[in-house]
Every structure is written in structure tokens, then in C-alpha cells.
Amino acid sequence: MSQKPFIISAEGVNKSFDGFQAIRDLNFYMDVGELRTVIGPNGAGKTTFLDLITGRTKPDEGKIEFLNTHDVTKMSEYEIYRLGIGRKFQTPTVYTDHSVFENLVLSLEGSRGVFRSLFARLNSTERDRLDEILKTINLGSHRDRKAGALAHGQKQWLEIGMLLAQNARLLLVDEPAAGMTDEETAKTGDLLLSLVGEKHSIIVIEHDMTFVRQISQGRKVTVLHQGHILCEGPVDEVQNDERVLEVYLGRKARAA
Amino acid sequence: MNKRTKIELAIVAVIAVILIFVLPALNASGAVSNFTINVWGKYLCYAILAISVDLLWGYTGLLSLGQALFFALGGYMMGMHLMRMIGDLGQYKKPIPDFLVFLGWEQLPSFWVPFSSFAFSMLMVIVLPAIVATAFGYLAFRSRIKGVYFSILTQALTYGAALMFFRNDMLLGGNNGFTDFKFLLGADVRDAGTQRGLFIASAIVLIAVYGFCRWLTTTKFGLVQRAVRDSETRVLFSGYAAANYKLFVFVVCSVIAGIAGALYVPQVGIINPSEMQPDKSLEIIVWVAVGGRGTLLGPVIGAVAINALKSWATRAYPDLWLIILGGLFILVVLFMPKGIVGLPAQIRGFFAKRKSTETPAAAQPSPTAP
Numbered sequence: 226m227s228q229k230p231f232i233i234s235a236e237g238v239n240k241s242f243d244g245f246q247a248i249r250d251l252n253f254y255m256d257v258g259e260l261r262t263v264i265g266p267n268g269a270g271k272t273t274f275l276d277l278i279t280g281r282t283k284p285d286e287g288k289i290e291f292l293n294t295h296d297v298t299k300m301s302e303y304e305i306y307r308l309g310i311g312r313k314f315q316t317p318t319v320y321t322d323h324s325v326f327e328n329l330v331l332s333l334e335g336s337r338g339v340f341r342s343l344f345a346r347l348n349s350t351e352r353d354r355l356d357e358i359l360k361t362i363n364l365g366s367h368r369d370r371k372a373g374a375l376a377h378g379q380k381q382w383l384e385i386g387m388l389l390a391q392n393a394r395l396l397l398v399d400e401p402a403a404g405m406t407d408e409e410t411a412k413t414g415d416l417l418l419s420l421v422g423e424k425h426s427i428i429v430i431e432h433d434m435t436f437v438r439q440i441s442q443g444r445k446v447t448v449l450h451q452g453h454i455l456c457e458g459p460v461d462e463v464q465n466d467e468r469v470l471e472v473y474l475g476r477k478a479r480a481a
Numbered sequence: 482m483n484k485r486t487k488i489e490l491a492i493v494a495v496i497a498v499i500l501i502f503v504l505p506a507l508n509a510s511g512a513v514s515n516f517t518i519n520v521w522g523k524y525l526c527y528a529i530l531a532i533s534v535d536l537l538w539g540y541t542g543l544l545s546l547g548q549a550l551f552f553a554l555g556g557y558m559m560g561m562h563l564m565r566m567i568g569d570l571g572q573y574k575k576p577i578p579d580f581l582v583f584l585g586w587e588q589l590p591s592f593w594v595p596f597s598s599f600a601f602s603m604l605m606v607i608v609l610p611a612i613v614a615t616a617f618g619y620l621a622f623r624s625r626i627k628g629v630y631f632s633i634l635t636q637a638l639t640y641g642a643a644l645m646f647f648r649n650d651m652l653l654g655g656n657n658g659f660t661d662f663k664f665l666l667g668a669d670v671r672d673a674g675t676q677r678g679l680f681i682a683s684a685i686v687l688i689a690v691y692g693f694c695r696w697l698t699t700t701k702f703g704l705v706q707r708a709v710r711d712s713e714t715r716v717l718f719s720g721y722a723a724a725n726y727k728l729f730v731f732v733v734c735s736v737i738a739g740i741a742g743a744l745y746v747p748q749v750g751i752i753n754p755s756e757m758q759p760d761k762s763l764e765i766i767v768w769v770a771v772g773g774r775g776t777l778l779g780p781v782i783g784a785v786a787i788n789a790l791k792s793w794a795t796r797a798y799p800d801l802w803l804i805i806l807g808g809l810f811i812l813v814v815l816f817m818p819k820g821i822v823g824l825p826a827q828i829r830g831f832f833a834k835r836k837s838t839e840t841p842a843a844a845q846p847s848p849t850a851p
Contacts, residue, residue, distance in 0.1 A: 303722050
């Protein structure tokens with residue numbers, strides 16, 4: 226087949242927790258170089274979907290493939306990471322007792338072996354790269370501060386920086402705008418847009434519709450509802466879809 | 482290198498000179514008694530053991546309640562060699578250890594034979610703890626056993642081993658263990674010169690182990706190690722096989738404990754299964770907590786201080802010792818979370834706070850750059 230492989234594809238995925246069907250018959254395809262926004266009401270299964278991709282939970286049924294070759298449902302978290310799938314969690318998850326710089330060092334792409342780690346030294350290229358990232362995420366002046374002492378928004382940025390250091394092929398970004406000012410949110414959006422391309426594909430989960438509009442720019446948006454894909458399409462189309470209005474935006478509009 | 486590490490290295494250098502050169506010289510000239518050297522040699526072995534627990538607990542978050550097992554295993558390997566060195570000078574004047582004669586053995590059991598070699602015995606001091614730690618650690622970390630469950634399992638491991646070693650048919654001396662040692666490398670074990678040599682060896686090993694662990698914490702391995710302690714899930718999502726890192730630390734620490742045990746046995750002149758009893762491992766935890774965990778230097782201070790206190794208290798108030806120990810542990814946990822090592826900073830913090838409450842203007846946060 227000459228067709229371009231999907232960066233990630235999910236087929237017939239089911240997952241339930243104690244009888245609650247979190248993911249129901251999910252089929253999801255995403256091209257290399259795509260920036261896909263996933264929206265949906267609370268409990269729609271957005272975060273569970275990321276958990277399934279990153280190996281945090283295993284599906285009851287179905288397969289999830291990376292580049293049509295690696296079935297991630299049979300791999301452990303760190304093996305999936307090593308394929309080049311990085312994740313930013315909903316609540317910022319950084320190493321609080323390590324300095325900002327050390328957080329980036331831990332995320333830097335390269336060997337993850339025990340014995341290599343004993344004698345690993347940063348070379349000047351790597352050091353420059355990390356300093357570059359520090360500048361990008363606006364934490365240059367906080368280089369040696371403990372990450373735990375950062376403000377919430379700064380921790381979000383640091384975690385994005387960790388994804389940059391990893392140089393992941395697929396970035397899973399869970400609610401990056403939460404706890405950020407409007408200005409910071411816009412900047413986050415710009416950063417994600419500057420990354421997306423052949424080297425990086427991105428899945429963003431978001432509630433903030435302004436942010437979704439900013440980053441999707443006519444790209445495909447996926448609406449999840451009760452663990453199933455309700456519809457997909459450009460944000461304007463999706464927002465006018467009757468089913469979407471019914472379950473999600475409609476409800477929101479009525480409430481407002 | 483920052484100011485704090487410089488101060489710490491200076492302190493360690495001074496301690497090293499005192500332990501390796503000054504004290505032995507004073508002992509040789511008669512200014513320091515043989516008894517003192519012997520007791521302090523024991524403390525140094527405990528200090529090495531305490532560092533191994535700190536590397537596990539303080540730096541990796543693995544609260545092992547079975548570290549005394551590896552200490553005792555190292556001790557047993559040294560003990561087997563010392564038993565062979567008795568030759569036919571035992572009570573029964575036979576070429577095999579007395580307890581074997583007593584059990585009706587005419588000849589040496591085959592697994593005892595290689596322990597006549599000093600080199601083999603020293604190798605086993607390292608290899609046996611490493612094998613046990615690898616087997617246990619592999620199973621525990623692969624199954625992602627964590628936190629209190631890990632602690633309970635390690636406690637069960639050492640208890641199970643103690644029960645096993647108590648049995649006579651293990652052919653390791655049963656509940657009496659090994660004692661009445663006579664020679665080590667051709668020298669009389671009870672001779673003052675030999676004891677001084679063992680003291681110096683313990684001091685060198687202590688400084689070397691400290692140096693190794695300090696180096697380890699500065700490597701990328703050290704970064705991952707502390708990351709495992711603080712957020713193991715995140716470590717997995719940063720691509721590290723956390724189980725491998727934990728296994729490595731666990732094995733390294735078991736080997737350190739084994740070496741400490743091997744140095745300990747010829748200095749106290751006895752090894753028996755009571756060294757593996759669960760309470761022994763719990764005591765180490767108290768040393769580390771009192772000294773200050775996650776500091777490497779603190780556990781050394783804690784081990785020496787508490788054992789010095791124990792030597793005094795078990796003579797002055799023999800019935801109260803365990804209550805004193807328990808009380809101390811509770812006090813430290815409640816009021817000195819950083820232990821003895823953290824005390825200066827804690828006192829400074831206390832006075833700074835008092836000062837700022839007395840003059841509220843000073844408590845205002847100074848404007849910082851955005």
C-alpha cells in the first residue's frame with residue numbers, strides 16, 4: 226500500500242470500569258502531521274482515551290496502533306514513550322523536588338538505560354537545546370528553581386517543555402490552557418501551532434472553545450460523547466451539528 | 482559545586498583523617514583503649530549499613546525493613562571462613578567446626594569446602610546478598626509492589642530467613658551461629674593489632690561507600706532515582722523502566738550491607754540468626770530517621786549516636802532502652818523531620834520566623850522580579 230500510515234489509529238476499542246462504559250466502540254484515525262483537537266463533555270472518555278494510548282490502562286477490546294506497526298495496547302508505559310509518544314497530563318505533573326533544568330534533563334531524548342545513566346553527561350549541543358527550550362517556555366530565569374515552587378501556569382509550561390525535550394513524534398496534550406491567563410493561553414496555542422508538521426503530530430484535549438478555535442483553524446475536530454465519536458469536522462461545522470448541539474454545545478448554550 | 486557540598490566534603494575529609502590515621506595511631510601508642518577501638522569499629526559497620534538504607538529509603542523511596550538480612554548474610558559468609566580458620570583447635574580437636582561434630586558429621590559438607598579460601602569467601606560476601614536481592618527485587622518490582630506492601634514483604638523476607646537459619650539442618654550453626662573465631666589471614670583475631678586493622682578497614686570502606694553514594698546522587702542515575710521516589714508514574718511516562726532502576730539500587734544497597742556485615746563479624750566475634758530478626762532492620766530505620774534521611778551524612782551520625790547511646794543506656798537503664806529508642810523515634814518524627822543534620826537549618830528557620838513576627842514590617846515579602 227502506498228497510503229501514508231496513520232500516526233495513531235484505534236479500531237473497535239472498548240473499555241469499561243466497574244460496569245461503566247468509558248470507551249465504546251471507538252474508531253479513531255489520525256494522519257502524520259495533523260493537529261487534532263478532541264472536545265466533549267465531562268466523562269466523554271477524553272482522558273481515558275489518552276490513558277489507553279499511553280499504556281496507563283489497557284482496553285478490554287480492540288487495538289491501537291502507532292504508525293500502523295506498533296500495537297501499543299500490548300506495551301508498557303515506558304516502551305510506548307520510547308516509540309515517541311509524549312504526554313502532558315491534565316494536572317501538571319512535574320518532578321517537584323527537582324530543579325526546572327533537571328526536569329528537562331530527565332525528559333531529554335536519548336538512552337533510558339540504568340548503566341548508561343551512571344556515566345551520562347550533557348554535551349554542549351544538548352545543553353544549548355535545553356537552554357533554548359527554557360527560553361521558549363519562558364522559564365529561563367527559573368532554571369535552578371525547584372519545579373514545585375513554580376506557579377500553576379508555569380508548571381504547565383514546564384511540562385510542555387518536557388515534551389519538547391523529548392522531541393516526541395506524537396504529543397498528547399491534556400487541557401494545556403487550564404489555569405493560564407488569556408495571554409498565556411494564546412501563547413500556548415502559538416507554540417503548538419509552530420510545532421505541528423511532519424516531525425510532530427499533536428492531539429489536544431480542551432474545553433476552552435476560544436482556544437480550540439485558535440489552534441484548530443479549520444482542521445479536524447473530534448467530538449467524543451459517552452466514549453464514542455459523535456462527529457468529526459472543522460470547528461464551525463461541528464459547532465452547528467445538531468447532535469453536538471444536543472449533547473454538548475446546545476446544553477451549554479441553554480445554560481448560558 | 483555549591484557551598485554546602487564544599488562544607489560537607491571538608492567535614493568528611495576531617496572525619497576520614499581522624500578515623501583512618503589519628504585514632505589508630507593513638508590506639509597504637511596506648512592513648513585510646515583497645516575497647517574503644519573495638520566499639521567504634523562496630524559503630525562504623527553500622528554506619529555503612531545505615532548509608533545503604535538511606536540510599537534506598539531517603540533517595541529512592543524504598544522503605545526496606547529487611548536490610549539487616551543482607552548485613553547478616555555478608556556476616557555469615559565471613560563467619561564461614563573464620564570457622565574454617567579455627568582448624569583443629571576447636572573443643573573436639575577435629576578438622577571441622579565443632580557444631581558439625583556435635584551434629585554427627587565426620588567430614589566437611591561439600592558447600593563448606595570452598596570457604597577455606599579467603600578470596601572465595603570475600604567474593605561470596607558480595608555475591609550472595611546480590612543474588613538474594615536480585616531474585617527478591619526482580620519479583621517485587623516487576624509486580625509493581627510498592628510502598629507499605631514492599632516494606633512488609635522485606636520484613637517477611639528477613640523473618641523467614643531468620644527462621645531458616647535457626648534450623649540446625651541448615652548446617653550453619655543453628656541458633657548459636659558461629660563464634661570462637663581464632664585467625665583471620667594468619668593473624669589472631671583477638672589481637673589488638675588485628676582489631677586495629679579491622680577498624681581501619683571499616684573506616685576506609687565507610688568513606689569509600691560514602692564517596693560512591695555521593696557520586697551516585699550527582700549522576701543522571703541519581704536524578705532518576707529521586708524522580709522514582711517523588712513520582713514513579715511520571716518516571717514511566719518519561720520513558721524510564723522504573724523497576725530496573727529500583728532493582729539496581731536494591732542490589733547495590735544489599736552488597737553494601739553485606740560488606741558491612743563481613744567487617745562486623747570479626748570485630749564482635751559472633752554471628753547468629755538473631756542478627757536477621759525483624760527488629761534489627763527496624764533499628765536501622767531509626768538511625769537513619771534520627772540522623773536525617775536523604776543526606777548520606779545524617780545516617781552515619783544517627784548510627785553512631787544511637788549506638789553510643791545504646792551502649793550507655795543498656796548498662797545504665799537496661800529495662801528502659803527500648804522505650805528510650807521508641808520515644809526518640811517518635812520525637813524525631815514529630816519535631817525534627819529532617820533529623821540531626823537538619824537541626825541547624827530548623828533552628829535558623831525558627832528564629833527567623835520569631836524575628837519576623839516581632840517586627841511585622843520585615844515579614845512583608847520583598848518585591849521580586851516577575
